[in-house]
Amino acid sequence: MTRTPAPTTKPGRTRARRTALALGLALTLAACGGTTRDSEEERDDAPAGDATADPDAAYATDLSVAMLPKSVNNPYFEASSEGAERVVDELAGSYEYTGPSDASASSQLSYVNTLSQQATDVVLLSANDPNALCSALEQARSLETTVVTFDSDVAPECRDVFVSQVDGAEVGSTLLEMTAEQIGGEGEIAILSATANATNQNAWIDTMEAELAENPDYADIELVAVAYGDDEDEKSFRETQGLLAAHPDLAAIVSPTTVGIAAAARYLQGSEYGGEVALTGLGTPNQMREFVADGTVTEFALWDPTALGELAAYAGAAVASGIITGAEGETFTAGELGEYTVGPDGVITLGPPTRFNADNIDDYDF
Structure with a gap:
């Protein structure tokens, strides 16, 4: 599938602005050991909810994407990471796979803050708790980081879209x-x-x-x-x-x-x-x-965790590139996976589960 090169920054946003905001956050964290919100005057004029989708836009080609799983050293998430990294490479972006060794929300929190400070364009998150990370995620989004949850969601208001493996x-x-x-x-x-x-x-x-x-x-x-x-x-x-x-x-x-x-x-x-x-x-x-x-x-x-990672990466790139905003009914093309439609509450569903047994298990390698 041939794509036309896209602008190297998100529509209406500048990397310099995001970097400056991230630096300000880092200094604030160092000073008080917590997070604070930018004042309304320091934020972009238009709130994220007012963004307009352009389904004809091309995928941006320089996005920085990070996957933050429930825990690393987990074959399931390693397979998802392989799929996501393949997509990011295809889009000529940069990719990072990072996270805690234990599956706890408190362990994920520092990683969310670090990625936010680094002005990461897209974070792909499998959350260990639906609410514990919301404050940090909202801070990241205020710095123009696109937050895509996959596998395990957070409260809908805390992210842009959720890529569900199945219903x-x-x-x-x-x-x-x-x-x-x-x-x-x-x-x-x-x-x-x-x-x-x-x-x-x-x-x-x-x-x-x-x-x-x-x-x-x-x-x-x-x-x-x-x-x-x-x-x-x-x-x-x-x-x-x-x-x-x-x-x-x-x-x-x-x-x-x-x-x-x-x-x-x-x-x-x-x-x-x-x-x-x-x-x-x-x-x-x-x-x-x-x-x-x-x-x-x-x-x-x-389901195929590699395909789940691919779809999460495409969804994140679609939001960051302005192709979708996460509103119900929007569509985007996820490479060879095909076209997907955003459902209620910003949910995008991969597909039904597959049963594995002695008759078919050797047909799969993941």
Whole structure:
């Protein structure tokens, strides 16, 4: 796809202004150890909400883009980063992958502030908490940084758009369907989630709980516990052990997190529960291949995290280039992924999840 070169700055904005504002923020932080908002006189005259989209505009070619995942050293986010970096390279921008080693909102906060001070054009964020980062994100946006959340959202007023991997209700329904199929429609189940405040995890769990309460097909399935491994391998491993010890009649564990499902599978594989207690959830084929091969796991699901990173990068570049503002109904083209439309509350959805099992897992490499 051939694109016409674009201006090297965002429409109506200057890099020098943003750099000066960022320097002012850095000095303020150094002086008082906190963040302050620029006065109305120091900001651009037009608020971000008054921006006008130009669907015929070209993508800017010098954007600085940073991805801030829930935590680094996570294969899922590394795959997303590969996709995002490929897009940024295509657009002749600069790319950075940075973040904490632990999945906590407090750990992400300093990274948001640093990227804001550096006048980063686009931040791609998978948030560990829907509200804890809002003040810092608002400060970043006041310095003209485009904030795109992906995978896990923040409050809509704190970002420009959210790139959702799939419809949240669809994820929860798929997880419950796989669980019911693997345990014959009856028995006790437990959930091994990531962090207690993760927006995406909680939305999927809410859907599962609603389905269990209302759908007669699941009348004989009982959710007995929800545990949190905080997207840490060893903690998720220990939480799996704890669930099985506390609930000896457990029929299945559902882990809607790639770190959690891999840790749980490792525990089951080396215990007497392997092949006896079903395990399903969200994982990458490369993580789960050995567990499917030896029968520890029958089936799990996920979307393509590389494509999710690509779409997040295109969405961020589209906002930063003035192609979209995040308003419902706006459209943009995300390279080979095709055309996407912004939905209510600035949500852009990648697509439905894929189920992986022994029949198809070797067809995928991510």
